[in-house]
Amino acid sequence: MKRGRLIFSGVLVLAVAVSLWRFRESQSDAGSPVTAGPEVGEADPGSGKPEAPATSDAETAVPPADAVAASAVPRSVPAPLPAANPASPQRQSPAAPPLPVEKRPAAVVPEPAQAEVEALARNIRDYRDRFGGNPVGNNAEIVREMDGGNAKGAAYLPSDLKRLNGQGELIDEWGTPYFFHQESAKEIEIRSAGADRVLWTSDDIVAR
Amino acid sequence: MNSFALNSFTTRRNFLSRAAFSGLGMTAAGSIIRDFGLMQSAMAAQGPVSGYKAIVCLFLSGGNDANNWIVPTDTETYNAYATARGGLLQIPQAALLPLNVGGSPITDADGHTYGLHPSSSRLQTLFAEGKVASLLNIGSLVRPTTKTQYNANPTFYRPPQLFSHSDQVTQWQTSIPDQAPTTGWCGRVADIINGVANPAGNISMSISLAGANTLQVGNMVAQYQVATTGAETLSGALMGGNNVRVKAMRDMMGLPNANLQRQAYAEVLDRAIATGDLLNTSISNTANDAFWTNAFPTTSIGSQMKMIARLIEARGPSKFNMNRQIFFCQIGGFDTHTAQVRTNTGTDNVLSNTGAHYSLLFQVSEAIFAFQRAMEQLGVANDVTTFTASDFSRTFPNNSQGSDHGWGSNHFVVGGAVNGGKFYGKLPTLAINGPDDTGTGRWIPTLSVDQHSATLARWFGVDSSMMSALLPNLSRFSSSNLGFMG
CATH class of the missing domain: 3.40.720 (Alkaline Phosphatase, subunit A)
Structure with a gap:
């Protein structure tokens, strides 16, 4: 009985010690200089520049913080086309009306567009690895979160991906806002409407 | 050595850490079950639950x-x-x-x-x-x-x-x-x-x-x-014309077994078969x-x-x-x-x-x-x-x-x-x-x-x-x- 108590006490003390040690480790991880950019509001509060992400994926293009800031201007988008089935006014994106069915192109996925969606998926994965879950919300909210508006001020939206419309939504190369289907904390589907600018059709480009 | 191979090794530090957390987890689970047991006792003290x-x-x-x-x-x-x-x-x-x-x-x-x-x-x-x-x-x-x-x-x-x-x-x-x-x-x-x-x-x-x-x-x-x-049950031609194979299986599961895990598994399986049979029999009139x-x-x-x-x-x-x-x-x-x-x-x-x-x-x-x-x-x-x-x-x-x-x-x-x-x-x-x-x-x-x-x-x-x-x-x-x- 006495021995059992001793063992139990020993396990408890060990658990507390390990917890403290892990806590210290996580604190030092969070504070480690993963990039040259300072945490917002800490070392360089005046700059307000977001921190670049800590990532082990060499393919993930992460620009320097100043490049991210410079890329905030939306790139050119296609001219609007007549909408067959308009979204509610609050949901309309000026650059993303769908093409009429007869004008929709064949489902050929251009490689750059596919690469862009996949790069976006990788960056969301990096975000998830850092924060323990996917960013949540609608397109504009996810963009804000990915673009430094998170607890660590870390940026996950490099300039080559950062194409925004006037509502702060991330759009594909045809001007349609990406659709982020949030399935769980670890699963998210990123969907481009493709050349026909209509979601859930055969030319959609999807990555997760 | 690639990183996967490295990751497959557990360091002493990791082992101790995981063991400690497992211990705490088991203690917590035991505590939860005990708490619900106490609540059941409290419910019982208030008298039997009647009606459906x-x-x-x-x-x-x-x-x-x-x-x-x-x-x-x-x-x-x-x-x-x-x-x-x-x-x-x-x-x-x-x-x-x-x-x-x-x-x-x-x-x-x-x-x-x-x-x-x-x-x-x-x-x-x-x-x-x-x-x-x-x-x-x-x-x-x-x-x-x-x-x-x-x-x-x-x-x-x-x-x-x-x-x-x-x-x-x-x-x-x-x-x-x-x-x-x-x-x-x-x-x-x-x-x-x-x-x-x-x-x-x-x-x-x-x-x-x-x-x-x-x-x-x-x-x-x-x-x-x-x-x-x-309920899904073991029945039909594969189990013999009169479910003789099911009967044989249940007879075997009823035999005492020195291995506690085998014994428990046999009991669970036997209970599942019995429950399935009971359920299907009980709802046959509807x-x-x-x-x-x-x-x-x-x-x-x-x-x-x-x-x-x-x-x-x-x-x-x-x-x-x-x-x-x-x-x-x-x-x-x-x-x-x-x-x-x-x-x-x-x-x-x-x-x-x-x-x-x-x-x-x-x-x-x-x-x-x-x-x-x-x-x-x-x-x-x-x-x-x-x-x-x-x-x-x-x-x-x-x-x-x-x-x-x-x-x-x-x-x-x-x-x-x-x-x-x-x-x-x-x-x-x-x-x-x-x-x-x-x-x-x-x-x-x-x-x-x-x-x-x-x-x-x-x-x-x-x-x-x-x-x-x-x-x-x-x-x-x-x-x-x-x-x-x-």
């Missing part, structure tokens, strides 16, 4: 667009609905089925009147009979939350991974959104009440018609899964559809609810011998990002009875109606309460083809014990980016799942003193009884 009661959860998987299930019909609010909803999803005012009792429209606390989706005439009938209560703007909440708080302190106020399917399903079913899921709230109810309510029960208190679910996961009561045709005075629909959800009715019919002492039961059934397809109102012929029409959302709501309405009539036929209409639940509602404006993930939703509670023909809760201000909107018409709930669960659990027989253990966040909300259960 059952809770049925009908889960609308994918996130039902409840904005079109219950629609305000008073002119000012309907106009707000029409403005924000947009042409594709907007139901014409004249097509809504008015929610009246005694021929007069019923108002909520703010004076709004309502109509149902045109598919749901059967629910309209039950509402008029006072057997349906409507809950407005309910959802998973960590604590009461205003828009200002939602924006100012996300980690404190927002449920984790808000707007994601699996997380919101889990949070609806655990009713503890800010903790890692371990048990469902109905599973915890079963843990508390099963020992005193079903001391000689012959079947699990928690039965699912839709496979494994979080809602019924408990620490002590295991959920039992049944198909719409009954196999013929003619048994039911009101036919069940032949849809999946109709078949699931028919099987629940058959299981309830077999509740008595000569069969299952149960005083309390919890059932789970589910219908999928509500994740209507696209083609929400598209018909089989490709026409977008919110009023078409072949449109995706119309069809789903029609199935739900018909199944609930048949089930309620079946309960009346069995004489347990006042003892069985059905509630609907879903991942979330959907965005209020349309996205040109459907709607996206939302938050606060409208739901129904159905049964003879329900204080029905009424609305509970508060309709959000139907304005995009208005005071109740997080953006794109995702309403911040004003009723919490915790309050909803507590109201049902109290009716079911869980003592008030156990509510804090059942629903740890309940005290954060102003009321633990929404009043819809009489």
